[in-house]
Amino acid sequence: xxxxxxxxxxxxxxxxxxxxxxxxxxxxxxxxxxxxxxxxxxxxxxxxxxxxxxxxxxxxxxxxxxxxxxxxxxxxxxxxxxxxxxxxxxxxxxxxxxxxxxxxxxxxxxxxxxxxxxxxxxxxxxxxxxxxxxxxxxxxxxxxxxxxxxxxxxxxxxxxxxxxxxxxxxxxxxxxxxxxxxxxxxxxxxxxxxxxxxxxxxxxxxxxxxxxxxxxxxxxxxxxxxxxxxxxxxxxxxxxxxxxxxxxxxxxxxxxxxxxxxxxxxxxxxxxxxxxxxxxxxxxxxxxxxxxxxxxxxxxxxxxxxxxxxxxxxxxxxxxxxxxxxxxxxxxxxxxxxxxxxxxxxxxxxxxxxxxxxxxxxxxxxxxxxxxxxxxxxxxxxxxxxxxxxxxxxxxxxxxxxxxxxxxxxxxxxxxxxxxxxxxxxxxxxxxxxxxxxxxxxxxxxxxxxxxxxxxxxxxxxxxxxxxxxxxxxxxxxxxxxxxxxxxxxxxxxxxxxxxxxxxxxxxxxxxxxxxxxxxxxxxxxxxxxxxxxxxxxxxxxxxxxxxxxxxxxxxxxxxxxxxxxxxxxxxxxxxxxxxxxxxxxxxxxxxxxxxxxxxxxxxxxxxxxxxxxxxxxxxxxxxxxxxxxxxxxxxxxxxxxxxxxxxxxxxx
Numbered sequence: 223x224x225x226x227x228x229x230x231x232x233x234x235x236x237x238x239x240x241x242x243x244x245x246x247x248x249x250x251x252x253x254x255x256x257x258x259x260x261x262x263x264x265x266x267x268x269x270x271x272x273x274x275x276x277x278x279x280x281x282x283x284x285x286x287x288x289x290x291x292x293x294x295x296x297x298x299x300x301x302x303x304x305x306x307x308x309x310x311x312x313x314x315x316x317x318x319x320x321x322x323x324x325x326x327x328x329x330x331x332x333x334x335x336x337x338x339x340x341x342x343x344x345x346x347x348x349x350x351x352x353x354x355x356x357x358x359x360x361x362x363x364x365x366x367x368x369x370x371x372x373x374x375x376x377x378x379x380x381x382x383x384x385x386x387x388x389x390x391x392x393x394x395x396x397x398x399x400x401x402x403x404x405x406x407x408x409x410x411x412x413x414x415x416x417x418x419x420x421x422x423x424x425x426x427x428x429x430x431x432x433x434x435x436x437x438x439x440x441x442x443x444x445x446x447x448x449x450x451x452x453x454x455x456x457x458x459x460x461x462x463x464x465x466x467x468x469x470x471x472x473x474x475x476x477x478x479x480x481x482x483x484x485x486x487x488x489x490x491x492x493x494x495x496x497x498x499x500x501x502x503x504x505x506x507x508x509x510x511x512x513x514x515x516x517x518x519x520x521x522x523x524x525x526x527x528x529x530x531x532x533x534x535x536x537x538x539x540x541x542x543x544x545x546x547x548x549x550x551x552x553x554x555x556x557x558x559x560x561x562x563x564x565x566x567x568x569x570x571x572x573x574x575x576x577x578x579x580x581x582x583x584x585x586x587x588x589x590x591x592x593x594x595x596x597x598x599x600x601x602x603x604x605x606x607x608x609x610x611x612x613x614x615x616x617x618x619x620x621x622x623x624x625x626x627x628x629x630x631x632x633x634x635x636x637x638x639x640x641x642x643x644x645x646x647x648x649x650x651x652x653x654x655x656x657x658x659x660x661x662x663x664x665x666x667x668x669x670x671x672x673x674x675x676x677x678x679x680x681x682x683x684x685x686x687x688x689x690x691x692x693x694x695x696x697x698x699x700x701x702x703x704x705x706x707x708x709x710x711x712x713x714x715x716x717x718x719x720x721x722x723x724x725x726x727x728x729x730x731x732x733x734x735x736x737x738x739x740x741x742x743x744x745x746x747x748x749x750x751x752x753x754x755x756x757x758x759x760x761x762x763x764x765x766x767x768x769x770x771x772x773x774x775x776x777x778x779x780x781x782x783x784x785x786x787x788x789x790x791x792x793x794x795x796x797x798x799x800x801x802x803x804x805x806x807x808x809x810x811x812x813x814x815x816x817x818x819x820x821x822x823x824x825x826x827x828x829x830x831x832x833x834x835x836x837x838x839x840x841x842x843x844x845x846x847x848x849x850x851x852x853x854x855x856x857x858x859x860x861x862x863x864x865x866x867x868x869x870x871x872x873x874x875x
Contacts, residue, residue, distance in 0.1 A: 630667025747773030
């Protein structure tokens with residue numbers, strides 16, 4: 223049974239870790255120690271296979287405990303996995319590795335990562351234990367052979383044959399003088415009398431890694447080789463065998479370390495995956511912060527643009543400019559949502575859309591960035607066919623594919639061709655029956671080498687130079703297409719170009735019409751009083767103006783502390799409170815709780831640019847009546863306000 227020693231000054235942590243290990247690794251025995259000194263004592267007496275060591279402990283921290291364990295002859299061979307409460311802590315990682323730690327885990331501990339790290343450590347320890355036992359046996363054999371060689375040839379041969387590693391002795395002219403059973407088993411025959419380079423490595427001449435010259439001088443050396451015969455990696459111990467006539471033969475012991483190297487590679491892969499997971503987590507956190515700030519910027523842009531469109535006559539020349547501003551702001555808002563969807567892997571609300579307008583709009587954006595030596599051509603089926611998808615995702619597919627094509631031709635120029643047609647996909651894609659459209663994006667660039675074409679959809683694979691791409695583009699496209707129950711295919715010929723074909727199922731569902739930015743009389747207020755709270759002054763300004771112009775009395779505040787005091791002084795004065803979620807002195811949910819402590823039935827709407835702490839389910843649980851994502855359109859805001867007020871009015875009756 224494998225034994226795992228867990229060292230932590232908190233017993234609750236030890237109990238949780240013990241239960242987790244026993245649940246995930248039922249054949250493992252768990253030993254507990256509540257201090258560094260106790261851990262050292264139990265490590266010496268129990269000789270565990272792996273040690274899980276917490277860094278933050280009183281009296282003796284994890285670093286000092288690790289140093290002492292690695293300095294002790296009895297415990298230095300035991301793998302140590304250090305546990306830290308800080309996810310990204312390169313200083314602690316470096317210090318721990320310098321002291322001899324083998325791996326790191328971060329709290330809270332991921333079950334899969336824990337089992338992976340422990341199993342890798344167990345495999346490495348087993349390999350190292352095997353190597354130590356074989357080395358000790360070899361040392362014993364060599365010492366014994368040196369002392370008794372002249373006395374007992376039979377005893378010498380018995381010892382050689384008891385070694386499980388492959389062993390042979392060759393003469394100065396590279397003729398094999400002896401092979402032990404392990405070496406015979408490797409070759410499938412006893413090659414005594416043959417040349418060592420031919421029998422062992424299938425070479426016609428002396429091996430380039432041969433150590434005979436050094437051994438002939440009386441030296442014992444170790445080398446690492448990869449045999450051309452079986453392509454396995456061996457750690458070879460070469461020792462001189464002195465004969466009475468003064469000649470020297472070479473005894474070589476081959477220790478297969480291929481499994482050991484594989485375990486090391488697996489450990490390195492696990493660490494790389496952990497670092498990548500931490501990187502993606504950081505990207506997600508950064509995306510959330512950017513989304514919050516960027517949506518706060520877009521909110522007044524969209525609001526003022528919508529109000530200005532409403533205020534201008536239908537034929538006013540400025541209306542088209544404002545509509546372009548509004549369209550661009552909405553596109554920016556959708557792109558922010560796409561960043562969040564990618565970083566947080568949330569579901570997208572798919573709806574019937576036409577691809578042709580998205581292609582034309584994307585090409586309009588690309589034309590300004592693509593050099594004039596690249597000719598953009600497109601042929602789009604004009605039938606009013608729809609797919610079930612998301613406009614931003616389709617935009618991302620087209621943008622990424624066109625950008626890749628542009629990069630393939632930016633030095634030489636060429637033709638970027640986009641086609642859209644109805645088609646029947648090849649049966650090899652194994653797609654559900656039905657009607658499909660095919661979006662093709664091709665270029666006349668350098669093409670994709672055959673040896674890498676099967677890996678282009680893997681995350682972080684990229685042939686571009688630093689700054690040209692993240693390596694995520696094609697993997698994201700692949701994920702979107704698969705989510706649409708479609709298929710993606712690529713044709714490429716080096717020197718002639720590349721064409722990507724994307725097959726997407728058509729839908730018979732009717733497309734929902736987009737809301738008009740004009741005023742809807744059904745959304746108008748009835749002079750109800752609203753308290754509008756946001757720490758961004760432009761957002762308060764636009765919120766107050768939108769709501770006042772559609773028939774509400776609005777009081778705006780940029781401080782939730784001031785707003786709470788105002789509400790507390792006259793709680794029956796307001797019919798509704800609209801508040802931001804992320805505010806410096808008090809988050810929106812806490813602000814809402816305090817409002818409802820003063821007046822339980824006050825309807826509250828919370829607006830957020832991004833918050834992992836709030837969703838529809840959480841909002842309902844807290845008693846919040848409405849929930850809106852920034853940037854908020856006039857129709858969305860007015861409809862939600864009308865809905866919440868009407869619901870509150872019915873409840874009061």
